[in-house]
Amino acid sequence: MQKISIDPITRLEGHGKIDIFLDEEGNVANAYLLIPELRGFEKFAEGRPVEEMARITPRICGVCPEAHHVASAKAADAVYHVEVPPAGKKLRELLYSAFYVADHTVHFYILAAPDFVLGPDAPPAERNILGLIHKVGVDVGKTVIESRGKAMDIVGLLGGKTIHPVGALPGGVSKAIDEEERARIEAWGHDLVDFGLFSLQLFHDVVLGNQAYLDLILSDAYTTPMYYMGMVDENNRVNFYDGRVRVVDPQGNEFVKYSPEEYLDVVAEHVEPWTYLKFPYLKGVGWKGFVTGMDSGVYQATPLSRLNAADGMDTSRAQEAYEEFYSTLGGKPVHGTLAIHWARLIELLYAAERLVELAADPEITDPYVRNVPTATPTEGVGIVEAPRGTLTHHFITDERGIVQKCNLIVGTTNNYAPISISIKKAAEAFIREGQVLTEGMLNRVEMAFRAYDPCFGCATHTLPGQMPLVVQVRDADGRVVQVLRQNMR
Amino acid sequence: MNTLVLGLGNPILTDDGVGIHVVRAVAARCLPGSGLAFAEASVGGLRLLDLLAGYGRVILVDAIQTRGGRPGDVYRLSLDQLPASLHSSSTHDLSLPAALALGRRLGMDLPADEDVILLAVEVGDVLSFGETCTPAVTKAIPLAVEAALTELRT
Numbered sequence: 001m002q003k004i005s006i007d008p009i010t011r012l013e014g015h016g017k018i019d020i021f022l023d024e025e026g027n028v029a030n031a032y033l034l035i036p037e038l039r040g041f042e043k044f045a046e047g048r049p050v051e052e053m054a055r056i057t058p059r060i061c062g063v064c065p066e067a068h069h070v071a072s073a074k075a076a077d078a079v080y081h082v083e084v085p086p087a088g089k090k091l092r093e094l095l096y097s098a099f100y101v102a103d104h105t106v107h108f109y110i111l112a113a114p115d116f117v118l119g120p121d122a123p124p125a126e127r128n129i130l131g132l133i134h135k136v137g138v139d140v141g142k143t144v145i146e147s148r149g150k151a152m153d154i155v156g157l158l159g160g161k162t163i164h165p166v167g168a169l170p171g172g173v174s175k176a177i178d179e180e181e182r183a184r185i186e187a188w189g190h191d192l193v194d195f196g197l198f199s200l201q202l203f204h205d206v207v208l209g210n211q212a213y214l215d216l217i218l219s220d221a222y223t224t225p226m227y228y229m230g231m232v233d234e235n236n237r238v239n240f241y242d243g244r245v246r247v248v249d250p251q252g253n254e255f256v257k258y259s260p261e262e263y264l265d266v267v268a269e270h271v272e273p274w275t276y277l278k279f280p281y282l283k284g285v286g287w288k289g290f291v292t293g294m295d296s297g298v299y300q301a302t303p304l305s306r307l308n309a310a311d312g313m314d315t316s317r318a319q320e321a322y323e324e325f326y327s328t329l330g331g332k333p334v335h336g337t338l339a340i341h342w343a344r345l346i347e348l349l350y351a352a353e354r355l356v357e358l359a360a361d362p363e364i365t366d367p368y369v370r371n372v373p374t375a376t377p378t379e380g381v382g383i384v385e386a387p388r389g390t391l392t393h394h395f396i397t398d399e400r401g402i403v404q405k406c407n408l409i410v411g412t413t414n415n416y417a418p419i420s421i422s423i424k425k426a427a428e429a430f431i432r433e434g435q436v437l438t439e440g441m442l443n444r445v446e447m448a449f450r451a452y453d454p455c456f457g458c459a460t461h462t463l464p465g466q467m468p469l470v471v472q473v474r475d476a477d478g479r480v481v482q483v484l485r486q487n488m489r
Numbered sequence: 490m491n492t493l494v495l496g497l498g499n500p501i502l503t504d505d506g507v508g509i510h511v512v513r514a515v516a517a518r519c520l521p522g523s524g525l526a527f528a529e530a531s532v533g534g535l536r537l538l539d540l541l542a543g544y545g546r547v548i549l550v551d552a553i554q555t556r557g558g559r560p561g562d563v564y565r566l567s568l569d570q571l572p573a574s575l576h577s578s579s580t581h582d583l584s585l586p587a588a589l590a591l592g593r594r595l596g597m598d599l600p601a602d603e604d605v606i607l608l609a610v611e612v613g614d615v616l617s618f619g620e621t622c623t624p625a626v627t628k629a630i631p632l633a634v635e636a637a638l639t640e641l642r643t
Contacts, residue, residue: 040617040618040619041618043618044501044618044619056501059499059500059501059502059531106535110535128587129587129591130587130590130591130594133591133594138594138595141591141594141595142595142596145535145591145592145595145597148535149539152536152539162536162539163530163531163532163536164531
């Protein structure tokens with residue numbers, strides 16, 4: 001068996017490593033994504049007051065601290081059996097909506113757009129945000145930075161700090177807002193809705209207007225039908241902050257809908273000896289290996305899966321975009337991995353519209369934003385939708401609220417098996433017997449991975465085209481017959 | 490000229506927090522004065538740009554892992570010497586040099602490349618959760634503090 005490795009320069013850098021195994025004919029037999037995971041968070045959490053976790057878990061990942069902050073806050077609410085007052089809930093969701101706008105903006109413009117605007121075969125040196133600005137103009141870049149800036153200012157105002165929010169406490173939040181702050185947030189919110197519409201228009205013009213890209217999105221190389229997971233409200237509309245978690249099967253029918261405290265009845269984790277990270281799967285279907293379909297418990301948790309798992313979006317412009325999405329791509333559910341990018345922009349628009357709705361709600365300036373807990377703490381689960389997938393925080397405490405045990409399933413963990421499968425599928429399509437490997441081929445495999453916006457707890461970080469890659473092709477006797485390097489000396 | 494001394498790293502990931510420990514120690518050695526600011530951050534790229542805007546000079550202190558490096562070594566690096574690394578490059582963000590280039594392109598008030606200095610401490614363990622550094626790295630903290638103070642005096 002021949003092996004191709006997409007391997008970083010040194011394992012000390014903690015990157016994920018992709019191994020592609022070829023068979024004797026030189027076609028792809030298997031692909032694996034190996035993760036050196038951050039070790040020992042569950043141990044580190046033991047002995048800490050559960051209300052501290054909302055200030056500690058954001059530091060697991062400097063990219064989506066808001067998601068961990070809010071998940072831990074909700075888990076602490078559950079541990080203390082305390083209900084958050086309406087204004088407190090709305091303020092948390094307002095912060096969360098602003099965070100979503102910022103986060104999805106960064107992913108789309110920095111990471112995804114370059115592939116589509118400049119093309120997957122463009123040289124790596126151009127295939128980045130600077131190349132994007134060169135092509136579409138400085139004004140687009142300014143709009144992106146300013147919009148993201150406004151969203152982050154809202155997060156900072158509500159959360160106390162832009163970088164690691166501190167505002168959520170068990171039972172609510174620590175700060176109410178006054179009318180001046182509310183009006184400012186609402187005004188910015190309208191700008192962000194415009195920005196969401198602008199982004200979708202850009203996607204239409206550049207991606208959907210180009211048949212080659214549309215074909216790429218619908219291509220078999222990037223299509224993997226599987227189960228889809230996402231949080232929904234009581235009307236089965238997408239909600240990032242609260243609700244129940246719904247899973248639909250590859251045909252789009254509801255498979256299960258669960259409340260946070262039921263998650264262990266639904267999701268289990270499979271272990272492989274060659275990687276630290278475990279593979280979540282649906283207990284009700286079972287682990288059948290690295291395959292997808294009705295009979296495999298592998299599920300996806302991404303913007304695409306959230307749209308697939310829901311019956312619609314709760315705001316009007318996002319709902320229009322949702323309907324157009326499905327009618328363009330042939331109905332529900334959509335299985336194309338690259339469609340995740342489009343779904344991400346629909347979510348960006350929804351987050352901005354939701355932000356305006358919440359900011360315009362008269363109750364948002366109510367000073368009653370927290371119920372101080374009085375019950376004895378025991379155990380609780382908090383779930384939110386992180387941009388990268390369903391995020392679950394579970395704490396068991398003693399009677400003083402000191403953490404005894406902790407379990408986290410972070411966004412990307414849900415997608416570990418799907419990512420491996422998507423990489424393999426893309427590799428099979430683009431790496432064939434007798435072909436000389438090109439950077440463009442490697443990039444197409446990387447695109448499968450990148451669409452999930454993966455975040456392995458800070459372990460795997462690279463830009464499109466700047467990922468240090470070495471691909472070694474070995475023949476059946478293990479001899480290196482071809483080497484491809486990218487950004488490595 | 491306004492100077493920012495910025496400690497980067499994750500303070501709950503053992504050696505990864507060294508930059509933050511160093512900057513706290515430097516701040517304790519400096520009198521509050523005009524034009525000198527201290528900050529700490531556990532982010533990179535675009536989020537970092539938010540912090541750098543408005544300063545004429547920036548001294549960053551961070552952890553680094555290099556091929557063949559010994560934990561506890563301290564380096565002084567300029568921007569063009571920055572290798573692609575664990576935390577300066579991200580799947581969700583920009584590398585520092587790219588972020589600065591972007592910011593300048595869009596008219597942000599950012600320090601020139603030659604006014605951004607990185608003091609980097611070679612580290613061992615950045616994958617285990619912990620609030621203190623390993624012994625070799627802990628020993629390097631005073632050296633990095635002196636290096637930072639030397640920069641500030643020039």
